[in-house]
Amino acid sequence: MSIEPASRVTRVQPPATLAAGEKARQQARLGKDIIDLSQSSPHHITPDHIIRAGVSALESGLTNISSSSGIPEFKQALAAKLNAYNNLDIDADAEVIVTPGSKMGLYESINAFVGQGDDVLIIEPTWVSFRQQVELSEGNAITVALSEEEEYMITYDQLKSSVTDQSKMIVINNPNNPTGRVYTRQELEDVARVCQEHNLLALCDETYEYFIYDSNAHITLASLPGMWNRTLTSYTFTKAYAMAGWRLGCIVGPSELINPLLSMHEHTASFVSPFIQIAGAQALQGPQDHIPIWRDECDMLRLEVARMLNSVSGVTCPLPQGATFMFPRYDSPISSAALSELFVEEEGVVVTPGVGFGLSGENHFRIALMRSPADRVLEGAQRIVRVLEGL
Numbered sequence: 266m267s268i269e270p271a272s273r274v275t276r277v278q279p280p281a282t283l284a285a286g287e288k289a290r291q292q293a294r295l296g297k298d299i300i301d302l303s304q305s306s307p308h309h310i311t312p313d314h315i316i317r318a319g320v321s322a323l324e325s326g327l328t329n330i331s332s333s334s335g336i337p338e339f340k341q342a343l344a345a346k347l348n349a350y351n352n353l354d355i356d357a358d359a360e361v362i363v364t365p366g367s368k369m370g371l372y373e374s375i376n377a378f379v380g381q382g383d384d385v386l387i388i389e390p391t392w393v394s395f396r397q398q399v400e401l402s403e404g405n406a407i408t409v410a411l412s413e414e415e416e417y418m419i420t421y422d423q424l425k426s427s428v429t430d431q432s433k434m435i436v437i438n439n440p441n442n443p444t445g446r447v448y449t450r451q452e453l454e455d456v457a458r459v460c461q462e463h464n465l466l467a468l469c470d471e472t473y474e475y476f477i478y479d480s481n482a483h484i485t486l487a488s489l490p491g492m493w494n495r496t497l498t499s500y501t502f503t504k505a506y507a508m509a510g511w512r513l514g515c516i517v518g519p520s521e522l523i524n525p526l527l528s529m530h531e532h533t534a535s536f537v538s539p540f541i542q543i544a545g546a547q548a549l550q551g552p553q554d555h556i557p558i559w560r561d562e563c564d565m566l567r568l569e570v571a572r573m574l575n576s577v578s579g580v581t582c583p584l585p586q587g588a589t590f591m592f593p594r595y596d597s598p599i600s601s602a603a604l605s606e607l608f609v610e611e612e613g614v615v616v617t618p619g620v621g622f623g624l625s626g627e628n629h630f631r632i633a634l635m636r637s638p639a640d641r642v643l644e645g646a647q648r649i650v651r652v653l654e655g656l
């Protein structure tokens with residue numbers, strides 16, 4: 266007799282990025298010369314002052330249980346950063362929950378508010394886990410597929426026409442992974458208007474807030490008039506502080522929206538290790554000079570990789586406004602999954618197939634600019650060009 270998992274679990278697909286990353290590691294273990302351009306976590310090691318803060322917190326005995334919502338040192342440092350950078354003035358005690366990675370916080374946000382029969386608007390192309398997190402919560406993911414020709418612009422009309430009587434939440438990722446779109450004030454006001462007209466909760470993922478190029482500006486949705494009370498905002502330490510392995514993120518919002526997450530958290534994750542939060546507080550309060558250096562490197566890479574890919578006939582590689590990816594389109598009948606396989610087989614380069622970001626991502630692939638050192642990213646782009654030229 267076999268024991269079946271719950272159907273909500275059997276429906277779940279693995280994230281395309283994890284599968285691609287695993288492939289890169291497997292091939293490298295076999296001794297192949299692999300260039301990993303798959304996952305988004307930077308290749309950098311966590312800056313030294315952050316590591317030292319974590320180690321010294323461990324050595325001083327911070328090894329025991331901790332408060333579920335987070336320790337005061339971390340929450341106060343976060344409140345100061347939100348005030349300085351995101352135009353948010355939060356109550357550090359009541360309006361934040363610290364989570365083991367932002368992925369867990371995003372899942373808690375969806376699971377606490379979405380249940381059977383609830384519709385969730387997902388703006389596509391979308392990060393690999395939102396749809397699955399909605400499905401794990403037994404909600405319905407409603408795709409709002411943005412048009413590439415219109416540079417993935419969000420419009421009031423398109424959002425409005427996707428709203429149903431069952432709509433509960435809208436998920437937005439700004440800057441967007443994988444397209445790199447940084448939403449303008451007008452677009453965010455359109456999101457706000459739809460949320461207010463239909464009493465929707467907004468879940469806004471600001472993972473790539475520090476990676477913004479040219480004259481684009483990052484605006485925090487929750488800071489718009491009338492939005493604080495209906496928005497949960499997600500932040501992570503994985504990208505700007507290269508803390509992927511520490512698992513540190515947080516969700517910020519009014520206490521009425523945070524408390525349901527806390528109820529789940531107390532019975533599941535419990536808390537984030539206090540020594541990790543001390544390292545996170547140091548990340549927020551210590552030197553920030555590595556961030557513009559990493560961002561400028563991505564800026565250089567995005568210009569260079571776009572130039573290389575746009576030289577191939579049938580390939581269009583727009584310049585991302587933010588985040589740390591390229592999302593080129595190619596004109597060929599080959600599927601994005603098969604093309605990604607070809608990149609590995611012929612040239613040892615691992616990317617993420619576009620279909621992993623939703624059906625509208627087909628005929629695209631995603632190149633992560635921070636997963637490998639800059640010279641390897643450029644070499645990877647050259648190898649990709651060789652494959653594309655042979656299609």
Ligand SMILES: Cc1ncc(COP(=O)(O)O)c(C=O)c1O
Pocket residue numbers: 305306365366367368369392438442470472500501502503509513514
């Ligand atoms: C848009 C987005 N949100 C959330 C995450 C999850 O980050 P973490 O769980 O490491 O904080 C990622 C990581 O790839 C991401 O790209």
